[in-house]
Amino acid sequence: MPFLQTVILFMINRINGQRTASSVFHLLKGKKSSQTIQDAKLYQLDQWFQTVPFLQRSMFDQLIEELTGRRLIEPSGDQFVRVTSEGKELADQFTETVQSFTFLNGWKLQDCANAFWKRLSLTVQVASHLIYQDASYLPVTKDESVQRWLKAFLSNSRLSRENLAEQLHEELFLLLKEAPPENPLLLVLRLTGKKRTGKTIEQAGELTGLESTEYWFRFLHLLHWLIEQVMVRKADCPLLFAMVSDIYEPVTLTQSTKKTKDMLEKGWTIEDIMSNRRLKRSTIEDHIVELALNVPDFSIRPFVSEETENQVLQARAAFPGTRMKTIKEQLPAVSYFQIRLVLAKFNE
Template structure:
C-alpha cells in the first residue's frame, strides 16, 4: 500500500503535530464538517479531500500502527505523530499521486465515472449493432444523459466509436505515470463485462485501497484534461456538461448564506433555522474559506484581524488554543474566521 501510506505520511507532515490522526482520517474520507473543511484549507490538503472514501477506520488505524512499528512516524501522545527521518525519506522516494484533486472533483467523480462507463458500453454495443443488453448503470439521469449525447453528436455509429477512441487515446498520451488499464479493466462493452473494484485490485495485485486511490487519480486526470482542453475532446467534453466543478458549500451552509445575504444576524439565522449559534458560526467560517467576496470585517475589526495574524505568524501555528492565549480578547470564532480568511495565504 505504498501510495496509501505515502498519502497519510504527507498529511501528517502537513499538519505538523497540530491535529490528531483522526483529522487526517476525516480529510481522506471527505467528511464535510466545519473542522475538516477548515483543516484542508489551512494545511493545504484540499487535493486529498475524500480521495479514500472507502477507507475503514480500523484499516486506517492498522496502517498508522504499521508505520509506527516501521519507524516512519514517532508518537507524540494523544494520537499525534511526527515523521521520522526514515518516514521523510520514504515520502520523498514514493511521493503522492500527482493528479488527485479531491476538493475540486470529489463531488463529481462518481457521476463522471457513471457517465463515462455507460457511454463506452452504449457506443461499444452500437458499433456491433447489439440492442439487447443490460445497462451497466441504473441511474436514470445518466441513462437520459447518454441518449442526449448520442442525439447531439450527429455522428454515425462507427464515427462516434472512432472519435471516442481517438479522444481517449489523445487524453492518455501525455499522462505521465497514468496507467489506463486501471480504468479499462472496469469497462463493460460488447459481450464483455467490466471488473468490479475488488476484482480489478486482485488482477492488478494491489490492496483494494491502493487500487481505489490509483483509480481516483486516473479519473481526476481525465477530468482535469477534459476541463482544461475541452476543445480537443468534443465527445468527452459532454461528460462534464452540467456538472459544477470547484469549491462546494455544504447544503446547510447555502441556506445560511441566503439568509445572511438578506441582512439576518447570526442570532436571527440560528433562531430562523432552529440551529445553534455555533453551527451558524461554522457556516461563516466556511464562507470565509470559500467565498472571496465575503468580508469578515463585521465580525472581527481590522486591528484584531492583524493582531491574530501576527501572533499566528510569530508562533508559526494554526492551533486556536495557542493563539487564544496570546490574543485573549479574541473569541475562538474570531480566530477561526481570520485563519479561514487569510491563514492559508500566510503560510502556504
C-alpha cells in the same frame, strides 16, 4: 508499505500532532463536517479529501497500528498523533512523490469524478453494444440517476450509434495522447465493452505493476486531470463536456453553506440566519469559515476588524505550528470564531 499507508503517514506529518488519527480517516473518506473541511484546507490536505471513499475503519485502524508498531508515529497527548523522527524522514522522502500528483484535487473534483466515471464507463459500454445491436448486457453501474442521465444524453444526441462510438473514441484519444500525468492504460483497463470486461482495481494494478492502492490514487490523478482538460477544451470534446458540465463546480461548498452564503449576500446578519434557518450560531459560524476557506473574494471584514486580524496573524507568526488554544490564550478578547476566520482566510 502500501501506498495508502504512506499517504496516511504523510498526512499525519502535516497535521503535526494537532489532530487525532481519526481526522485523517475522515479526510480520506470525505466527511463533509465543518471540522474536516477546515482541517483539509488549514493543513493543505484538500487534494486527498474523499479520495478513498471505500476505506473501512477496521482497515484504517490496522494501518495506524502498523505505523505505531514500526515506531513511525506515536501519541501526542489529548489523543492526538504525530510522526516520530523516523516517520518524519520517511514522510519527507514521500514529499517528492506527492508533488507529482499535481492534478489530484479531492476537495474540488472527487464528487464530480465519481459521477463522471460512472457516466463515462456506462456510455462506453452502451456505445460498444449499440454497434453490435446487442441489448443483452448488465450495466456497469446500478446507479439509476446515471442510467436516466444516459437515456437523456442519447435521446438528445444526433449521432448515429456508429458515429457516437467513433466520436467518443476520438475525443478520449485526443486528450489522452497529449502528455497525461499518468499512463492512459490506467483508465482504459477499467472500461467495459461488448467483447471485454473492465478490470477491477486489483486486476488493473497487477497488470500495470502497481500495488492496488497506488494504482487507485494514480487512476484518480488521471481522472481528475481528464476532467480539467475537458473543461478547458470543451469545444474539442463536446461529448465528454456533456458528461461533466452540469456536475463540475469551480468552487466547492456544502449545500447548507451555499444557503448561508446566499443570505449573507442579501445582507442578512448571523442572528437573522440563525432565526430563519433554526440553526445554532456555531453552525452559521462554521459556514462562514468554510466560505473564507473556499471563496477567494469572500471578505471577513464584517466579522473581524483589521486590527484584530493583524493581532491574530502576529500571534500565529510568534507561535508557528501551535494549536488554536495557544493563540486564544495570547488574545483573550478575540473569539475562537474570529481566530478561525483569520486563519482560514490566510490559509494558516
